Amino acid sequence: MTKRERKNDVSEFCIELGKHLRALRKERGLTIEEIAFKAEIDAQNLRKYELGRQEMKISMLKRIASAFDLTTSELLVFDKKP
Numbered sequence: 001m002t003k004r005e006r007k008n009d010v011s012e013f014c015i016e017l018g019k020h021l022r023a024l025r026k027e028r029g030l031t032i033e034e035i036a037f038k039a040e041i042d043a044q045n046l047r048k049y050e051l052g053r054q055e056m057k058i059s060m061l062k063r064i065a066s067a068f069d070l071t072t073s074e075l076l077v078f079d080k081k082p
Contacts, residue, residue, distance in 0.1 A: 015052030020078040022050045024068055038067035 001009075025035055032050070036043040040063060048054035049064070056064075058072075065075040 010055065011052070014049075014055055016078065017076075018050040018052035020075075021046075021064065024075075025050075028068070035064070035067050039063040 025032070032046050033043045036046045039046070039060075041060065045054065046064075049056055049060075061075065062072050065072045068075065
């Protein structure tokens with residue numbers, strides 16, 4: 001796999017994770033601001049994550065999962081790729 005292919009793969013993952021985060025938030029009837037407050041992050045950063053425009057560190061993933069009352073493993077269940 002080339003460097004460009006790896007980068008595209010990461011970008012696709014970020015977009016899919018963002019869609020998943022947004023779907024979870026909407027499903028629970030929460031605003032970006034409410035989840036951001038619970039995760040102790042800036043709402044603007046959460047918007048970027050939801051749009052797949054920004055990669056996140058594992059520590060951030062853990063904080064967002066916690067804001068949804070999920071484990072990081074539970075939050076990543078959407079990823080069906082091998």
